[in-house]
Amino acid sequence: MKVSFTSFTLNRFGRALRGWAIATVLLPLGAAAQTAGPGIVRGSLVEESTGQPVPFSDVLLLRAADSSFVAVAQTTEQGTFKAVSLPVGTYLMRVQDLNYKPLRRRFTLTEAAPSVELMGLKMTAASATKLSEVVVTGEKATVVEELGKRVINVEKDLGSVGGTAANVLQNVPSVSVDVNGAVSMRGSSNITILIDGKPAGVGNGGAGGPRLDQIPASRIAQVEVITNPSAKYDASGGGGVINLITKKETKNGTNGTAAFNIGTRDKYSGNLNLSRKQGKATWTAGYNGRDVTYWSNSRSAQTALIGEGSARETVRTTQAGTGNEVHRNHSLRVGVALDLPKEQSLSFNVSPGTEQNLEGESQILTQQTGNGAVQRARGRQDLDVKVNILNYDGNYRRTFAEHKGRELTANFGGVVIDANVPVVQRQFAEAGSPQVAQPGTRQQLNLLGNIQFGQVDYTHPFAGKGRMEMGVKVERQDNRGSNRFGYTTSETRPDDFQSDPNRSLDYTFEQVVPAAYVTVQRPLNEKWSAQAGLRTEYTIVNGTIQGGAGIEQRGSLNQDYLNFFPSATLNREFGKEPGQNRLQLSYARRLNRPNFMQQLPLAIYQDPRSYRLGNARLRAEFSHNMELGHQLNLGQGTLTSTVFARITTDAIQRIRNVDTLATRLAGPNAGLVTAETYENLGRTTNLGVEFSLNQPLAKWWRMNASTSLYRAEIANNSFGNNRQALVGNVRLTNNFTIRPTLDVQVSGNLRSAQLTVQGRQLAQGQMDVALRQRLFSDRAALTLRVSDLLNTQRYRGEVETDVLRSSRYNKDETRVGWMGFTWYIGASKAKPGRIEAAPQGGGGFGG
Numbered sequence: 001m002k003v004s005f006t007s008f009t010l011n012r013f014g015r016a017l018r019g020w021a022i023a024t025v026l027l028p029l030g031a032a033a034q035t036a037g038p039g040i041v042r043g044s045l046v047e048e049s050t051g052q053p054v055p056f057s058d059v060l061l062l063r064a065a066d067s068s069f070v071a072v073a074q075t076t077e078q079g080t081f082k083a084v085s086l087p088v089g090t091y092l093m094r095v096q097d098l099n100y101k102p103l104r105r106r107f108t109l110t111e112a113a114p115s116v117e118l119m120g121l122k123m124t125a126a127s128a129t130k131l132s133e134v135v136v137t138g139e140k141a142t143v144v145e146e147l148g149k150r151v152i153n154v155e156k157d158l159g160s161v162g163g164t165a166a167n168v169l170q171n172v173p174s175v176s177v178d179v180n181g182a183v184s185m186r187g188s189s190n191i192t193i194l195i196d197g198k199p200a201g202v203g204n205g206g207a208g209g210p211r212l213d214q215i216p217a218s219r220i221a222q223v224e225v226i227t228n229p230s231a232k233y234d235a236s237g238g239g240g241v242i243n244l245i246t247k248k249e250t251k252n253g254t255n256g257t258a259a260f261n262i263g264t265r266d267k268y269s270g271n272l273n274l275s276r277k278q279g280k281a282t283w284t285a286g287y288n289g290r291d292v293t294y295w296s297n298s299r300s301a302q303t304a305l306i307g308e309g310s311a312r313e314t315v316r317t318t319q320a321g322t323g324n325e326v327h328r329n330h331s332l333r334v335g336v337a338l339d340l341p342k343e344q345s346l347s348f349n350v351s352p353g354t355e356q357n358l359e360g361e362s363q364i365l366t367q368q369t370g371n372g373a374v375q376r377a378r379g380r381q382d383l384d385v386k387v388n389i390l391n392y393d394g395n396y397r398r399t400f401a402e403h404k405g406r407e408l409t410a411n412f413g414g415v416v417i418d419a420n421v422p423v424v425q426r427q428f429a430e431a432g433s434p435q436v437a438q439p440g441t442r443q444q445l446n447l448l449g450n451i452q453f454g455q456v457d458y459t460h461p462f463a464g465k466g467r468m469e470m471g472v473k474v475e476r477q478d479n480r481g482s483n484r485f486g487y488t489t490s491e492t493r494p495d496d497f498q499s500d501p502n503r504s505l506d507y508t509f510e511q512v513v514p515a516a517y518v519t520v521q522r523p524l525n526e527k528w529s530a531q532a533g534l535r536t537e538y539t540i541v542n543g544t545i546q547g548g549a550g551i552e553q554r555g556s557l558n559q560d561y562l563n564f565f566p567s568a569t570l571n572r573e574f575g576k577e578p579g580q581n582r583l584q585l586s587y588a589r590r591l592n593r594p595n596f597m598q599q600l601p602l603a604i605y606q607d608p609r610s611y612r613l614g615n616a617r618l619r620a621e622f623s624h625n626m627e628l629g630h631q632l633n634l635g636q637g638t639l640t641s642t643v644f645a646r647i648t649t650d651a652i653q654r655i656r657n658v659d660t661l662a663t664r665l666a667g668p669n670a671g672l673v674t675a676e677t678y679e680n681l682g683r684t685t686n687l688g689v690e691f692s693l694n695q696p697l698a699k700w701w702r703m704n705a706s707t708s709l710y711r712a713e714i715a716n717n718s719f720g721n722n723r724q725a726l727v728g729n730v731r732l733t734n735n736f737t738i739r740p741t742l743d744v745q746v747s748g749n750l751r752s753a754q755l756t757v758q759g760r761q762l763a764q765g766q767m768d769v770a771l772r773q774r775l776f777s778d779r780a781a782l783t784l785r786v787s788d789l790l791n792t793q794r795y796r797g798e799v800e801t802d803v804l805r806s807s808r809y810n811k812d813e814t815r816v817g818w819m820g821f822t823w824y825i826g827a828s829k830a831k832p833g834r835i836e837a838a839p840q841g842g843g844g845f846g847g
Contacts, residue, residue: 038404039086039109043118045079045095047125053079054123057097064090064106065151065222088114100125106580106633111405111467112523150174150692152223165215165244172225173692173706173731175242176751185227185239186644187686187712187727187754190592190621190652192237195244198393198413198453219273219288219333221247227644228586228627231517231533232457232469235565238590238623238648248284248337252277255826256286261783264817267292274825280339284349290329295813296361297322302806304658304672315663316368317609317672323361323381325812330354331389343399351391359383363607365427367672380426381607390416405461414452421445425605442497443604444486449479449596466522469533477596478510485602501547509543509557509596519567527573535565539593543616545601557599557616565589586627592652594618598678611659613677621680623648637695644710645687650680651714653757658804674804681757685713688727700737706730712755725755741774762796766814778829781822788814 041061045054059073059081070091073081088109095103100123107116152172170177176184183191195215224243226233233241256274261267273286299320306313331353338346363379393413400406426440457471486504488497519533543557567588574581600614629642654676662673688710696702709728733747750765770785793814799806824830 037085037087037109038111038114039088040082040084040115041086041091041093041107041109041118042082042115043080043121045075045081045103045121045123047100048122049125053077054097054100055079057081057095057100057123059083060094060096061086062092062094064092065153067092093118095121095123097123104635110529111461112465112521112529113526114465149227150225152225154217154220154223164217165220168217168220168223169242170749171731171733171747172223173704174225174227174240174690174708176729183242185225185242186646186688186690186708186710188239188623188646188648190236190238190623192234192241193244194241196246197243198411215244219246219286220244227642228588228625229567229590230531230569230588231519231535231565231567232471234473234475234515235535235537235563235589235591236593238592238621238625238646247273248275253826255828257822257824257828259820259822261818261820263292263819265293265295265813267816267818282337284333284335284337286333288329288331290327292327294325294327295323296325296811298361298808298810300806300808302672302674302804304674304805305803306658306660306663306672313370315672318366319363319607319609321361321363321607323359326356326358328356328358343401345395345397347395349391349393353389353391355385355387355389357383357385361607365609378428379607380428382424384422386420388416388418403461405459405467407459408457410454410456412452412454414450417447417449417451419445419447419449421447423605425607440489440497441605442486442488444484444488445602445604446484446486447479448483449477452476466520468518468520470516470518472514472516474512474514476510476512478508479596480508480510483507483509485604505545505547505602507543507545507600507602509600510541511593512540514538529571529573531567531569531571533567535567536562537565538562539620543599559619561620563591563622565591580633582631584627584629584631586629588625590623590625592621592623592648594620594652594678598652603675609672610674610676613675615678618652618678619650619680621648621650621652634695637693639695640690640692642690643688644690646685648684651682651684652678653681653714655679655681655758656799656804656806657801674806681714683715685715686710702735704731704733714755714757723755723757725753725760727754728752741778742771744771745769756797756799758801759797759799762798764793764795766790766793774830779824781824781830783818783820783822785818785820787816787818791815 043059045057046052047054053075055075055077057075057079059075060069061071061073061083062068063070071083071086073083075081086109088111090106090108093105093107103121103123105118105121107118109116150173152168154168166177166183169175169183174185182189183193185191222245224241224245226241226243229237229241254274254276256272258270258272260270269288269290269292271286271288273284275282275284277283297320300318302315302317304315304317306315331351333349333351335347335349340346360382361380363381365377365379366374368374391413393411395411396409398408421444423443423445424440425442453473453475455471455473457469459467459469461467484504484506487500488504489500515535515537517533517535519531521529521531523529539559539561541557541559545556565588567586569584569586572583574583594615598614599616599618601616603611603613605611624645624647626645627642628644629640632639655678656674656676659673659675662675688708690706690708692704692706694702694704707728707730709726711724712727713722713724715722729749729751731747731749733745736744736746738744746767746769748765748767750763752763754761766788767790768785768787769789770783772781772783774781791814793812795808795810797808822830
């Protein structure tokens with residue numbers, strides 16, 4: 001937002017005219033996005049040297065989260081000002097007067113405390129009395145810190161926007177993303193991922209639905225990271241909640257962006273996003289496409305003990321592979337939002353899409369039993385995943401002008417996932433090796449899944465500036481369509497397999513979760529406020545597995561349980577200005593339900609010598625989350641410090657064992673077979689501290705730094721030992737404005753080794769560099785970017801048990817050069833620090 005005013009003599013008429021001009025230009029911009037609220041701010045200005053009132057000065061009120069305009073006021077002849085009907089939230093106040101230096105203050109309006117008084121603010125005289133031009137610039141900060149919550153403005157992040165949601169989260173404090181796209185916060189991968197506050201069937205590095213690296217970052221405006229959610233949120237997600245907020249256009253006419261990006265070694269992506277606001281309706285449409293190829297190499301080594309007593313043998317295996325991954329994604333979006341009479345709004349959205357992931361890897365395998373001969377073989381794995389996805393939702397909102405703060409919302413929606421996942425394994429004999437060629441096999445996983453949800457929420461203010469929120473919700477997941485796991489072998493001709501009915505299964509799965517919640521928030525006095533809530537959820541899970549003929553009952557899954565999830569928050573304000581210096585203590589009970597792939601008891605081979613097997617007996621894990629946070633606002637900077645603890649019982653852990661039976665059945669030269677599965681293993685405890693600093697160091701330089709350090713403990717597990725480790729990570733992002741139209745970002749992150757139930761994942765890190773040049777009077781932007789500049793991003797893991805020791809290394813292509821071009825349509829323009837090109841990414845299917 002940029003407004004210029006021609007030079008004029010400083011007199012009362014000039015000041016009044018300037019205030020009228022600001023209001024005329026800025027009020028329509030704010031009116032499109034703001035709604036009236038209960039907030040009031042009063043104050044007065046005085047000269048620092050004389051104490052006399054300062055009349056006719058302009059007071060701008062901007063939202064702290066994104067510096068968007070909210071309101072403007074002007075001081076009277078007595079130096080007083082007043083702004084009313086402000087929505088609750090955190091604000092930046094800027095006082096503009098050409099005779100004085102700019103004055104800035106930060107304050108917060110809440111339902112409990114909707115009014116603020118800022119009396120006697122001192123204005124310092126400026127050195128000059130004339131100015132050729134006054135420029136008011138509103139620019140979004142990259143990270144906005146709040147206690148228990150962070151808001152990341154994606155369009156400000158040059159290192160991720162235009163890529164995928166997984167890339168966006170790589171630069172988010174508290175969040176870690178591994179090479180497979182799995183997200184964790186403070187050591188827990190039990191994360192709930194929402195889109196615009198609603199479930200979207202997004203998988204966290206798994207194979208059951210759309211993954212984060214298949215959601216284009218061009219759709220995302222902000223990311224909310226909630227480390228300790230209240231009872232208003234679903235209880236699932238013991239590690240926290242990540243809410244991806246999509247872009248919405250409110251300007252009249254037709255507006256939008258068109259972008260095309262090209263990367264080194266066959267990487268292309270593009271998007272077109274349009275909106276048209278006419279009268280009471282806003283129509284939106286968009287397309288996103290991606291066709292990228294990533295190259296990879298991997299190696300692993302295993303040493304296992306087979307047998308008992310004197311018959312025990314040592315088996316050593318190694319495996320090295322090179323391959324590539326191709327990701328092709330296409331999605332459309334169409335929606336409409338309607339403004340209805342009596343403070344009502346209604347919207348509908350639908351988004352169909354297709355995804356195809358192709359992976360191929362050539363492998364060299366060796367095995368040695370005891371001191372015997374080394375057997376060698378060549379292998380090949382091919383994967384061709386095709387997924388059709390349909391997202392839809394509808395939303396209704398009603399406010400009440402006669403009852404400020406009262407609100408009713410209702411929404412419904414769903415996701416349909418139709419996936420076809422074939423995995424083909426082939427193994428060939430090496431010349432001069434006793435290893436014989438094995439017949440090719442194909443595993444075929446078909447999935448037709450549905451997620452449906454409906455929710456109603458109501459907010460009611462009550463006496464004493466308090467507020468009560470309540471709501472009900474039902475969510476259902478099922479795959480009662482054509483779902484089959486087929487196993488075929490005896491490849492007589494290339495890709496010509498014969499079905500094995502003894503190993504081909506039909507399966508069904510259904511989970512229904514009705515829920516209700518209530519929270520109450522109220523101030524205890526001028527400095528203290530509290531919130532308490534309770535959520536109840538009833539979980540019903542049913543599943544069956546049958547033989548290929550649909551007759552023989554092979555197994556069933558039936559679980560149902562009722563749980564209560566309390567939450568509480570206590571907040572203390574320090575200092576004269578609300579939100580300037582505060583302390584917050586919070587508690588919440590959460591759970592993690594096993595997902596579909598964790599419970600599906602089918603042996604899905606990842607390569608000829610290892611497979612993954614679900615556990616139908618897997619139970620939900622429960623956690624107690626506690627957090628003590630302190631936030632201090634220092635001018636334009638924010639310092640946040642947090643002490644946190646999470647105690648999880650019946651922790652769901654991934655474990656790897658030697659499948660002795662499968663190894664012996666495969667024969668002496670076929671190779672060692674290992675199995676990965678999931679078990680409820682004891683208790684985990686993460687206790688640590690976290691710091692985050694968002695600070696401008698100069699007019700052209702802004703820095704965001706964060707670090708987390710915690711003690712991770714896995715105790716009372718079936719392995720009979722307690723394991724502990726000190727884990728830390730650090731992030732640093734620097735944004736530079738080299739000249740008014742050129743922005744540069746340098747960012748890096750480093751994560752220490754992490755503890756697993758049987759071993760650890762070793763340290764990893766990377767550094768990115770990006771720049772963006774705005775062109776044609778901000779009608780276009782050119783982006784250049786290099787991800788993982790030092791080529792250090794890789795996965796290294798270790799497992800060590802009494803009978804198995806293994807190490808694994810995987811290196812995807814992460815150092816990629818990107819060039820992108822974006823054209824802005826209609827009223828849209830490239831903004832300072834904003835980028836919408838230069839994707840990055842990697843990772844493979846299946847996690």
